[in-house]
Amino acid sequence: MLTEADQAAGLRQQVREFLAGHDPAAMPRLxxxxxxxxxxxxxxxxxxGLGGQGLPRSFQAAVDAEFAAAGAPDNxxxxxxxxxxxxxxxxxxYGSEEQKQRWLRPLxxxxxxxxxLFSEPxxxxxxxxxxxxxxxxxxxxxxxxxxxxxxxxxxxAARWGLLLARTDPxxxxxxxxxxxxxxxxQPGVEVRPLRQLTGEAEFNEVFLTDxxxxxxxxxxxxxxxxxxxxATLMNERIAIGGGAMPREGGMxxxxxxxxxxxxxxxxxxxxxxxxxxxxxxxxxxxxxxxxRQQLAAGTxxxxxxxxxxxxxxxxxxxxAFELELAGAAGLTYDDWTLRRPESLSFFGRGPGYRYLRSRxxxxxxxxxxxxRNIIAERVLGLPTEPRTDTRVAWKDLxx
Amino acid sequence: xxTTKDSRAEGTTSAGAMPDLRYSDAEEQLRAVVRGLLAxxxxxxxxxxxxxAGGADDVPLWRALAADLGCAxxxxxxxxxxxxxxxxxAAVVAEETGKAAACVPYLTSAVMxxxxxxxxxxxxxxxxxxxxxxxxxxxxxxATMPGTDxxxxxxxxxxxxxxxxxxxxxxxxxxxxxxxxxxxxxxxVPGDGVPLxxxxxxxxxxxxxxxxxxxxxxxxxxxxxxxxxxxxxxVATGADAARAVAAALTAGAGVLASELFGVAEQCxxxxxxxxxxxxxxxxxxxxxxxxxxxxxxxxxxxxQARAAARYAAACLSTGDxxxxxxxxxxxxxxxxxxxxxxxECVQLHGGIGFTWEHPAHLLLKRAKSASMAxxxxxxxxxxxxxxxxxxxxxxx
Numbered sequence: 001m002l003t004e005a006d007q008a009a010g011l012r013q014q015v016r017e018f019l020a021g022h023d024p025a026a027m028p029r030l031x032x033x034x035x036x037x038x039x040x041x042x043x044x045x046x047x048x049g050l051g052g053q054g055l056p057r058s059f060q061a062a063v064d065a066e067f068a069a070a071g072a073p074d075n076x077x078x079x080x081x082x083x084x085x086x087x088x089x090x091x092x093x094y095g096s097e098e099q100k101q102r103w104l105r106p107l108x109x110x111x112x113x114x115x116x117l118f119s120e121p122x123x124x125x126x127x128x129x130x131x132x133x134x135x136x137x138x139x140x141x142x143x144x145x146x147x148x149x150x151x152x153x154x155x156x157a158a159r160w161g162l163l164l165a166r167t168d169p170x171x172x173x174x175x176x177x178x179x180x181x182x183x184x185x186q187p188g189v190e191v192r193p194l195r196q197l198t199g200e201a202e203f204n205e206v207f208l209t210d211x212x213x214x215x216x217x218x219x220x221x222x223x224x225x226x227x228x229x230x231a232t233l234m235n236e237r238i239a240i241g242g243g244a245m246p247r248e249g250g251m252x253x254x255x256x257x258x259x260x261x262x263x264x265x266x267x268x269x270x271x272x273x274x275x276x277x278x279x280x281x282x283x284x285x286x287x288x289x290x291x292r293q294q295l296a297a298g299t300x301x302x303x304x305x306x307x308x309x310x311x312x313x314x315x316x317x318x319x320a321f322e323l324e325l326a327g328a329a330g331l332t333y334d335d336w337t338l339r340r341p342e343s344l345s346f347f348g349r350g351p352g353y354r355y356l357r358s359r360x361x362x363x364x365x366x367x368x369x370x371x372r373n374i375i376a377e378r379v380l381g382l383p384t385e386p387r388t389d390t391r392v393a394w395k396d397l398x399x
Numbered sequence: 400x401x402t403t404k405d406s407r408a409e410g411t412t413s414a415g416a417m418p419d420l421r422y423s424d425a426e427e428q429l430r431a432v433v434r435g436l437l438a439x440x441x442x443x444x445x446x447x448x449x450x451x452a453g454g455a456d457d458v459p460l461w462r463a464l465a466a467d468l469g470c471a472x473x474x475x476x477x478x479x480x481x482x483x484x485x486x487x488x489a490a491v492v493a494e495e496t497g498k499a500a501a502c503v504p505y506l507t508s509a510v511m512x513x514x515x516x517x518x519x520x521x522x523x524x525x526x527x528x529x530x531x532x533x534x535x536x537x538x539x540x541x542a543t544m545p546g547t548d549x550x551x552x553x554x555x556x557x558x559x560x561x562x563x564x565x566x567x568x569x570x571x572x573x574x575x576x577x578x579x580x581x582x583x584x585x586x587x588v589p590g591d592g593v594p595l596x597x598x599x600x601x602x603x604x605x606x607x608x609x610x611x612x613x614x615x616x617x618x619x620x621x622x623x624x625x626x627x628x629x630x631x632x633x634v635a636t637g638a639d640a641a642r643a644v645a646a647a648l649t650a651g652a653g654v655l656a657s658e659l660f661g662v663a664e665q666c667x668x669x670x671x672x673x674x675x676x677x678x679x680x681x682x683x684x685x686x687x688x689x690x691x692x693x694x695x696x697x698x699x700x701x702x703q704a705r706a707a708a709r710y711a712a713a714c715l716s717t718g719d720x721x722x723x724x725x726x727x728x729x730x731x732x733x734x735x736x737x738x739x740x741x742x743e744c745v746q747l748h749g750g751i752g753f754t755w756e757h758p759a760h761l762l763l764k765r766a767k768s769a770s771m772a773x774x775x776x777x778x779x780x781x782x783x784x785x786x787x788x789x790x791x792x793x794x795x
Contacts, residue, residue, distance in 0.1 A: 287706035
């Protein structure tokens with residue numbers, strides 16, 4: 001029985017051997033990343049043949065560190081966060097073998113960016129009520145999807161979308177959904193920027209008009225879409241709130257650094273707030289570490305919702321703190337120009353941007369209110385509110 | 400500030416450095432045995448009856464926990480008759496004593512006094528403690544914050560009397576608000592002198608008066624301890640004595656965080672059960688979103704507190720340099736979580752939760768009292784600010 005330290009040392013050795021045969025300075029970035037994937041050193045907790053080695057996720061850090069130390073290019077995880085954090089685990093759990101082989105490699109290397117086509121103007125918290133229709137072709141080989149999606153981060157840079165669509169309006173709403181991988185690069189898909197209160201358009205509206213979806217791009221069974229979507233959402237909440245980071249990583253580090261750099265701005269009230277927030281952030285970091293230790297490979301449970309609720313609150317309070325600490329500069333903003341960023345950033349730009357962007361943290365990926373419902377019902381087992389919408393056919397619901 | 404920066408980086412930058420924050424199988428087995436004993440011998444109804452009768456320590460229960468289950472010797476190495484376990488196991492026992500609001504001097508004897516003696520190698524005392532034959536208490540007020548820098552201990556040192564063994568001093572003075580003193584056979588008393596000495600005193604000896612206080616938390620009796628020319632045998636001197644006292648307070652606060660987590664988890668569990676059963680407006684009250692969201696917030700706080708408490712226990716176990724940060728974080732987080740959970744327990748039980756007959760108040764008092772003992776959350780956060788280089792406003 002190998003100890004964890006032995007296994008980690010073995011992995012580092014594998015990376016060194018790989019690097020001996022693949023000089024990152026001498027080969028194109030994409031080729032290097034593809035070779036790394038094929039060597040099972042992309043994400044070691046994924047199965048062999050799909051970029052991994054079936055190891056616990058905790059070993060990934062040793063591999064990444066070894067590659068970073070050698071100056072090897074990475075796959076720019078910030079740019080493909082939705083693919084890595086949501087699409088990949090969903091495909092792994094529910095995709096066919098052919099889909100895994102086809103999608104996971106270009107997803108990991110960043111050749112193909114993924115986005116998420118879930119929310120609609122009429123279906124936010126009530127996601128299961130969504131109205132985008134997917135209708136089967138007469139020959140049964142494919143589908144045509146029509147409808148409007150919204151809050152779609154990075155759709156303008158994406159090649160694929162995780163599409164949740166209604167395939168049967170005659171059954172109750174949760175039962176009539178099917179999940180697809182949608183090729184964004186086709187005439188039936190129009191992506192329009194959706195400007196946010198930060199001034200930029202990280203999000204989009206996506207209009208589907210008879211968009212073509214081959215049946216081979218269906219993920220999971222027909223009518224099983226809600227269950228597949230849960231896997232995506234649970235992973236999203238972990239991805240947003242539960243990432244590994246060092247002490248003072250993320251927003252708390254920015255706030256602490258600002259405090260240390262600006263002694264003249266300190267007040268007793270701000271000090272009290274900062275210590276509380278620092279302690280809460282560090283405890284949240286420990287809770288995230290514990291959650292990751294508990295997670296076997298696969299789909300995380302509803303417990304991940306807590307990480308996201310806490311993350312949203314801390315980002316909001318820390319960025320508000322930082323803005324107040326900035327004094328007169330806190331009354332200014334860097335730039336209101338409409339931009340379309342290529343990657344998602346909660347911590348970039350200035351305190352004003354961070355303050356505004358953080359308001360979205362308690363809305364995106366499930367509002368904090370919905371997440372509290374999930375904790376109450378799925379973790380604590382409390383009864384649901386009396387509901388009128390879950391037993392009747394979707395088409396008969398008032399809207 | 401060099402040490403500050405070191406402690407901030409320790410265990411945080413390299414990915415392999417985070418200790419295991421889960422419970423091991425052995426820890427879960429220990430928990431099951433302790434929980435079984437407490438469920439059998441000390442259900443909350445029995446604790447309530449004991450409090451009604453005056454709130455003394457449950458001596459038979461303590462004997463069973465300490466001696467029969469060996470929980471008194473968890474921290475003591477095998478050469479002294481202990482189990483050679485660590486603070487991780489000790490913290491699991493504390494979770495259970497917290498959940499049960501058990502009237503046992505576990506924290507004060509098996510954790511705090513034992514920790515003070517670990518470095519002394521005092522075979523008689525450690526052997527007695529490990530076997531459960533002896534119960535000890537550190538004669539320091541239970542409200543004391545770890546790291547309190549005092550050279551002014553309230554007990555004065557007088558010269559030995561004829562016939563005293565070599566090294567013995569005669570101690571006089573009063574220590575107020577000591578937890579575990581009434582159950583103790585031996586008191587560990589810091590004497591006011593240079594060098595600092597920690598003395599062992601026979602708690603039942605002539606000249607020792609233990610005056611019970613009316614404690615906010617009747618499940619953990621407090622007493623004022625008055626010594627009047629009592630012989631004390633030195634067990635640690637100078638830097639060793641200072642280290643012993645500091646280690647005892649730090650370990651006490653760290654393990655008390657796990658006890659507080661246990662209280663919080665119990666309160667949450669009781670409340671969730673109740674709101675599922677209690678019907679108003681022809682529905683279980685737990686189906687109302689207003690209550691569900693409050694309980695979700697309690698669950699989040701409890702979950703976070705557990706991670707912090709496990710981290711503190713892990714750091715204490717290995718003597719990690721991050722221990723002061725870990726203990727401050729855990730004590731603050733678990734204290735706040737326990738008080739939140741206990742207050743919500745009372746509130747969401749409604750009228751019945753405010754009655755004497757319902758055990759919610761036992762947990763509320765245990766939570767509030769323990770959250771203030773060994774440093775309030777606010778004091779621990781202030782300590783944290785200094786440890787992690789977040790200085791207050793100058794002159795503030």
